[in-house]
Amino acid sequence: MVIIHFPNTKNFTTVSQQQMNDSLILQSTLTIIGWIVVYILAFRKNTRIKKKDITINYLIEAWRKLEKASNRVDDKYLHEIETAIADIQLFGTRKQIELAQQFSEKFAKERQGSTLELLTLLREDLRKELNLEKAPKKFRFLRIIKDLSQQNKLLIDDRILFLRNRRQHRNTKEHDRKNTKK
Secondary structure, eight states, X not given: OOOOOOXXXXXXXXXXXXXXXXXXXXXXXXXXXXXXXXXXXXXXXXXXXXXXXXXHHHHHHHHHHHHHHTTXXXXXXXXXXXXXHHHXXXXXXXXXXXXXXXXXXXXXXXXXXOOHHHHHHHHHHHHHHTTOXXXXXXXXXXXXXXXXXXXXXXXXXXXXXXXXXXXXHHHHHHHHHHHHHO
């Protein structure tokens, strides 16, 4: 231990004041650096969260557009397919982008293509990002279409099932009987 002897108290006060000033400057500097580090980390975290939210929202919308356009017989949803593919190519994962490009190439050549694999991957990835439980692999499309005879059709996957309630069935039979009598 070193003992420092100051001949007068005035010197002691000056040295002590200098030490306190140095300590205060050091503490202030460390506090400011701490604030800056915390701000930078919070800014990066908020930016990452915003990017994730934007990506998820665009991919959800792309999924909805593709699902809506899948297994349709009219051209009314072509624009939605275009924007969905563009969004996937902008915000999607490498695998999603590859599937979107494969679909685009096939659609450009044949004017048709299957979105099933892309929709399934999007659904799995989105559910994972949203911390939802895994969905079954099996995927079903539900399409209700009115044809010229006003019969309701239910389209599941690639099979068309005709739905009629009893009244429609009876009315059709009566109509058929009247037409055969004439």
